Amino acid sequence: MRRIRWNTPLVTALTGLGLITLLGIVAPFLAEEEATALSGAARAHASSEHWLGTDALGRDVLARTLVATRLTLEMTLAATAIAAVTGILLGAGVWVSGRRVRELGLRLIDVMISYPALILALVIATVLGTGPTASVLAIGLGGAPAFARLTANMAASVAQRDFVTQARLMGVPPYRVLVRHLLPNVAGPLLVLLSVAFANVLVALSGLSFLGVGVQTPDYDWGSLLNSGLASLHTNPAEAIGPAVAITVTGVLAGFVGDGLAAALDPRAGRAKVAAARPVVTAPSHRAPGEALVTVDGLAVVLPDGTRLVDDVSFHVMPGEIVGLVGESGSGKSLTAMSVARLLPEGLAAHAAELTLDDLDLAAPGTDPKRLATEIGVVFQDPSSSFNPALRMSGQLSETLRVHQGVRGAEADRRAIEALERVRIKEPARVMKQYPHELSGGMRQRAMIASALLPGPRLIVADEPTTALDVTVQAEVLDVLKDINRRRGTSVLLISHDIGVVGTVCHRIVVMYAGRVVEELSAADLRAGRVRHPYTRALLAASPRLRDTGTGDRAPLATIPGRPPAPAARPSGCAFAARCPVVLDTICATERPRLIDDVACHAVRQEVQAE
Amino acid sequence: MAATTARRTTAETGWSTPLGPWGTLLVRRLAGLIAVAITLVAGTFLMVQLIPGDPARVVAGAEATPVDVERARHDLGLDQPLLTRFGTYTGGLLRGHMGTSFQTQEPVAEIIGDRLPFTTEIALLSVLVVLVLAVPIGLAVAARGSRRTDGSFTFVTGTVGATPEYIIGTLLVLGFAIELGWLPAAGAETVSSMVLPVAALVLPATCVMARIVRREAEHVLAQDYMRTARGRRLPPLRLYARHALPNLLTATLTLGGLILAGLLGGTVVVESVFAWPGIGQRVVEALLVRDYPVIQGCVLILGLLAALLNLLVDVVLALLDPRTLAGKGGH
Numbered sequence: 001m002r003r004i005r006w007n008t009p010l011v012t013a014l015t016g017l018g019l020i021t022l023l024g025i026v027a028p029f030l031a032e033e034e035a036t037a038l039s040g041a042a043r044a045h046a047s048s049e050h051w052l053g054t055d056a057l058g059r060d061v062l063a064r065t066l067v068a069t070r071l072t073l074e075m076t077l078a079a080t081a082i083a084a085v086t087g088i089l090l091g092a093g094v095w096v097s098g099r100r101v102r103e104l105g106l107r108l109i110d111v112m113i114s115y116p117a118l119i120l121a122l123v124i125a126t127v128l129g130t131g132p133t134a135s136v137l138a139i140g141l142g143g144a145p146a147f148a149r150l151t152a153n154m155a156a157s158v159a160q161r162d163f164v165t166q167a168r169l170m171g172v173p174p175y176r177v178l179v180r181h182l183l184p185n186v187a188g189p190l191l192v193l194l195s196v197a198f199a200n201v202l203v204a205l206s207g208l209s210f211l212g213v214g215v216q217t218p219d220y221d222w223g224s225l226l227n228s229g230l231a232s233l234h235t236n237p238a239e240a241i242g243p244a245v246a247i248t249v250t251g252v253l254a255g256f257v258g259d260g261l262a263a264a265l266d267p268r269a270g271r272a273k274v275a276a277a278r279p280v281v282t283a284p285s286h287r288a289p290g291e292a293l294v295t296v297d298g299l300a301v302v303l304p305d306g307t308r309l310v311d312d313v314s315f316h317v318m319p320g321e322i323v324g325l326v327g328e329s330g331s332g333k334s335l336t337a338m339s340v341a342r343l344l345p346e347g348l349a350a351h352a353a354e355l356t357l358d359d360l361d362l363a364a365p366g367t368d369p370k371r372l373a374t375e376i377g378v379v380f381q382d383p384s385s386s387f388n389p390a391l392r393m394s395g396q397l398s399e400t401l402r403v404h405q406g407v408r409g410a411e412a413d414r415r416a417i418e419a420l421e422r423v424r425i426k427e428p429a430r431v432m433k434q435y436p437h438e439l440s441g442g443m444r445q446r447a448m449i450a451s452a453l454l455p456g457p458r459l460i461v462a463d464e465p466t467t468a469l470d471v472t473v474q475a476e477v478l479d480v481l482k483d484i485n486r487r488r489g490t491s492v493l494l495i496s497h498d499i500g501v502v503g504t505v506c507h508r509i510v511v512m513y514a515g516r517v518v519e520e521l522s523a524a525d526l527r528a529g530r531v532r533h534p535y536t537r538a539l540l541a542a543s544p545r546l547r548d549t550g551t552g553d554r555a556p557l558a559t560i561p562g563r564p565p566a567p568a569a570r571p572s573g574c575a576f577a578a579r580c581p582v583v584l585d586t587i588c589a590t591e592r593p594r595l596i597d598d599v600a601c602h603a604v605r606q607e608v609q610a611e
Numbered sequence: 612m613a614a615t616t617a618r619r620t621t622a623e624t625g626w627s628t629p630l631g632p633w634g635t636l637l638v639r640r641l642a643g644l645i646a647v648a649i650t651l652v653a654g655t656f657l658m659v660q661l662i663p664g665d666p667a668r669v670v671a672g673a674e675a676t677p678v679d680v681e682r683a684r685h686d687l688g689l690d691q692p693l694l695t696r697f698g699t700y701t702g703g704l705l706r707g708h709m710g711t712s713f714q715t716q717e718p719v720a721e722i723i724g725d726r727l728p729f730t731t732e733i734a735l736l737s738v739l740v741v742l743v744l745a746v747p748i749g750l751a752v753a754a755r756g757s758r759r760t761d762g763s764f765t766f767v768t769g770t771v772g773a774t775p776e777y778i779i780g781t782l783l784v785l786g787f788a789i790e791l792g793w794l795p796a797a798g799a800e801t802v803s804s805m806v807l808p809v810a811a812l813v814l815p816a817t818c819v820m821a822r823i824v825r826r827e828a829e830h831v832l833a834q835d836y837m838r839t840a841r842g843r844r845l846p847p848l849r850l851y852a853r854h855a856l857p858n859l860l861t862a863t864l865t866l867g868g869l870i871l872a873g874l875l876g877g878t879v880v881v882e883s884v885f886a887w888p889g890i891g892q893r894v895v896e897a898l899l900v901r902d903y904p905v906i907q908g909c910v911l912i913l914g915l916l917a918a919l920l921n922l923l924v925d926v927v928l929a930l931l932d933p934r935t936l937a938g939k940g941g942h
Contacts, residue, residue, distance in 0.1 A: 114868065114921050115872065116913075119910060123910055125898060126659075126906050127658055240781050247778060248778055252769065369844035390861070403843065403849065
């Protein structure tokens, strides 16, 4: 079981329940006499003597509410225990038994769980008659299916884990597997369900008593007190308030214990929404040529806590150019691309001295959505998750046309079919009527490109468009992108971790490492092996090629030792220094290299100056 | 590779059985419904058989002579063998006979015919209101929630969601009927009589449902396809209603179906609070005087209603999520 992380709601709710339990133990000794004493004044209003007034027989309502705590809690605990024990045994039994019985049992549990527990309780109350024992049994058994299902589900999921399989293979008997391996792993969710069940049982038991089916006079619990309170609602409303508050507060506290436990056991908990960090102001460098289509200057992508995931990134894309952004995962290449596409995940903020597509400011708030939608086409990494599974392809492919360009249904469909043909999808008319899950991965990615192309964008941002695809279809998808660029002159910003891919598709390559640009070079230089930065060199050496370009000799595949530093732990010097084969003791660890003459490396700089 | 081929075949033909995806779904669900109905019939029959002591004595009353008890026994058919009795019971059900009330001598089928419309009325209305309220609230909190709204959302839904219908009902009567006098406290004479019972049913269920919707919406909004949709810079209404909602409803209804079916249980209690002349109120009355044929009939009908509601949820799910139909299971 995971460690419980205590949180305020959990502690508060547990304390509250503890106090109520204490009250349940103590109250009968202190208030029993007052609760049964007939004061004479029936249905008296609340007064200093009787804080909640008196009931039909003139008994103090507050005292009765307090005394009833014990019986109510006892019944609730008993019924919860019955539900839990029966349910866990049932669930475990179903799981331990053979395949047939297990499947039938699971179906049965599912059916039972989808039935209102109260109706089941009515059935059991019919058999056993009215009274507290019958209600406890009825509500307890009514709550059992929930425990049975949780136990069976958890057992099934834990059972597939390796250590359980191993235990079974080693011949450990099923009941031992259950006790030693399964139960400890399901303990957390069971605790959560226990507190939720406690609240539900309390409400249901009180409900039965409230209906007159549960506890019978002369005994009384909160439910039966509420029942008599309802009868005198017109004369003394306070009589109903006492037990109502008691049931509600206890139920709500138990619910909060459940919430708190769930949060305390959730490994993903603790993620809080925080306000965005302040913008980072950088002076524009005006390095990019004036006719550039995309200009990125001094881009920083910042976490709410101020950590810079991408820092001081500058590059440009010319009209008709394919520019590749390459780097390891975590280098910030995708975040850079998503900043250009203006699709950063929530919580991340992009700041730049300049971030423009022609005259369109991509960093300003409230940029015209129509221009963004029509001038930038985005192709995402995973085509299987990037289409909406609930909508037909037709509705998704041409949505931009219909929403932003006022193209009507039939015309939009015709153009979508044309676009599908252009990316070499066979039977495009039928594909339009299909759902994404009915297409293959390669088809989906080509459809994604078709969708990005439809509004006639000036830039396509392709974020690792081939990573999730089979090698055989990768080339097809890249061909389609190249083809579009050649025929329509659409600029492409291609993001990839594969330096081989960018080398064959792009005109120019920007290499990123640890959130910064380390080198910018032409595809020709890359293919010829004329790379300068030691990181680019290492990337190239680590990239497998079937036909070696350049010199022709085949070097064995190299790996880059170590890992890039985490964004929050990037050094003040060169981020690659720790992994660099040509690191300089004097400067690399202390001073961050600037991008000069398209390369950011102290060692390269020194060499150039020496020549 | 084999899996891909199979999927393509399915995609080409559109379905994998001669019945088509809808036929398969309906046949499977109807079979389930029939199985549930059989279970309910057997259950309600056994329920009476399992009653400890002698039902004939209960029916005949406390001051009955042995002759009276014997007559009651014969009237109830209790002198027949178990299987004969089961045959008589199911045969009667098939012909629409559900026995007669011990207490009022009315035919149970008639009682149910009178009362069923009242129960379905508030139950269905409540289901609708819960969905109409909970889905937008949950979605809005997930989409736009700040830290502060998150906290108050959790607190309010946690509190109201854990408050039982009968307490909310009692408080509503106190506030709106007794103190303010705006709405009737009980009965079903006017349309306004429906407001308080439905409100009592809807308030806690909406809160529980809104929490589920919020959690599911956070999951849906983080999906890749929502980023794709955002990439098309759609107006917010289109983004949430067209792209998030269908996926959200799938997950929500799968979990929320339980809550919706649970509304039926709530109806039983709420009807008693508001003297609403539905099946729930009648079954409680019958339970108090051990009027077994009425209990049997009401429990049977309530169970069937729950089954129908579950079926409805399944059909809506299939309408919303094509993967459910294709049998691949969206979730």
